[in-house]
Amino acid sequence: AQSVAQPEDQVNVAEGNPLTVKCTYSVSGNPYLFWYVQYPNRGLQFLLKYITGDNLVKGSYGFEAEFNKSQTSFHLKKPSALVSDSALYFCAVRERRNTPLVFGKGTRLSVIA
């Protein structure tokens, strides 16, 4: 069965520093990987996805993610964090097209001015 792990419940970073939010996955075939962000009392907003192709995926708001098949990871990154990036981040995976996404438990990012 497919699964996603986000090993850190909380990540703290200073404004202007690079940030990384970690995600590892487990699927039986080739993964379809997604990152979402959630602000308080709101739904999730799509940031980026990896389906196939280049291992470095660029998304919204300056975020990017690197797909690493050997390490089964899909870490979210940003070169320079903003206070407004503070939110809850979810990694998600599906192992076939047109099947439901399975989400990780989320990582709370706090960017300190």
Add this chain to the structure above:
Amino acid sequence: DGGITQSPKYLFRKEGQNVTLSCEQNLNHDAMYWYRQDPGQGLRLIYYSQIVNDFQKGDIAEGYSVSREKKESFPLTVTSAQKNPTAFYLCASTARGDSPLHFGNGTRLTVT
């Protein structure tokens, strides 16, 4: 603007009462989903529907029911059989294929 509308934003019910959460989309998406969010547990799939008049159970379907009579609408009923219904409920939809999910802004249900 196209999007997903969930209503109401906040809902309060007494224990033992059924309650229905509304989800409407005007994105012309085929597939719709209901997830439940609890602190520290991420999102868990309740039900999903890939086509009108058809739906499948997710990981935590017990105590919930759905219908999909129209492409635009996917209401969720939380029944009195759901042991711990207080949670944040999120509806989502997607076109077929590799498309990402689009989410509504959620309904926070409190049962006392």
